[in-house]
Amino acid sequence: MKIDIDTTLSCDVLIIGAGGAALRCAAEILENRPTAQVVALTKVTHPQKSHTSTAQGGLAAVDPKDPLDATVYHMFDTWKGSDCTADQNVLKIICESAWEQILWLENRGMHFSRNRDGRLSKRTFGGHTRNFGEASVYRAVFEADRTGKGIMDTSWGETLKKGIRFLNQTIGVELLIENGWCHGVIAFQQKEGKFIRILSKATIIATGGSGQVFRVTTNCRQNTGDGLALVLQAGLPVMDPEAVQFHPTG
Structure with a gap:
């Protein structure tokens, strides 16, 4: 045509x-x-x-200062969530760079929700675990119920x-x-x-x-x-x- x-x-x-x-x-x-x-x-x-x-929930990223969580746990959870089919090389890059992206957004004005002590608030979602599935862990940072809107703004x-x-x-x-x-x-x-x-x-x-x-x-x-x-x-x-x-x- x-x-x-x-x-x-x-x-x-x-x-x-x-x-x-x-x-x-x-x-x-x-x-x-x-x-x-x-x-x-x-x-x-x-x-x-x-x-x-329209995204509400949060952004999964491991804070390197969190004593209960680790990037390798995030990688394991993501791989398991893919029914063990995810490209592990890509998965590694995404999980290792996730916290850097949180800092990028915050340094440019995104209003992440915080605890009373001033630290970033975190949520746990299905599949977020520590010690390779042993227990749930708080991994997702968020901006109230409008995380996606904050990313876009x-x-x-x-x-x-x-x-x-x-x-x-x-x-x-x-x-x-x-x-x-x-x-x-x-x-x-x-x-x-x-x-x-x-x-x-x-x-x-x-x-x-x-x-x-x-x-x-x-x-x-x-x-x-x-x-x-x-x-x-x-x-x-x-x-x-x-x-x-x-x-x-x-």
């Missing part, structure tokens, strides 16, 4: 998505490369409408300060692949009813989950797996698409 392109844009980094992962990625790029031109697409009316904003503010460009109500419809390299995307602007071409030196897909492919889900309606579709349409591999957590898990 021939697509009539209305406009062509160029940038250094294109991020397809504007939820928690996408904004954290954008903030990291702009902190390390302040002059980089970063563009983020989101199909919703505003990044704050992303599914991340903080990350969104950081990206705005550093000059990101958002294209709201814009959906990526086709990756531009040439000689094995992705050079951007063809996107559809819903409000204008026009297709645009976005050329980039690097393209990152962070479009969230695909809960809406199931009959029953608590995911927002926009979680339709668009990023997975883009990748598959381009003939590229997708890793472990069957690994979907149904929430609440009870």
Whole structure:
């Protein structure tokens, strides 16, 4: 099908998505490369409408000063929670860097809940244990019942300060692949009813989950797996698409 392109844009980094992962990625790029031109697409009316904003419970991360918890316990719990199928190399990286991300958010203004003594409050959730399943442990830090909103407020503010460009109500419809390299995307602007071409030196897909492919889900309606579709349409591999957590898990 021939697509009539209305406009062509160029940038250094294109991020397809504007939820928690996408904004954290954008903030990291702009902190390390302040002059980089970063563009983020989101199909919703505003990044704050992303599914991340609905998250309530907390962020699991081991405080290195906690005498009862350890990163290796977090790794074990995560691996066990995956029915022992998770990529242990990836799992190790995520668990070891988790507390660093908590500090990043707090240092940039996220209002984590605290105890009366001033320390970060913690919750325990199903599967959070010490001594490899021996007993429950308090591991998740949180911001009241709006942890996801706190993540979005903080990350969104950081990206705005550093000059990101958002294209709201814009959906990526086709990756531009040439000689094995992705050079951007063809996107559809819903409000204008026009297709645009976005050329980039690097393209990152962070479009969230695909809960809406199931009959029953608590995911927002926009979680339709668009990023997975883009990748598959381009003939590229997708890793472990069957690994979907149904929430609440009870």
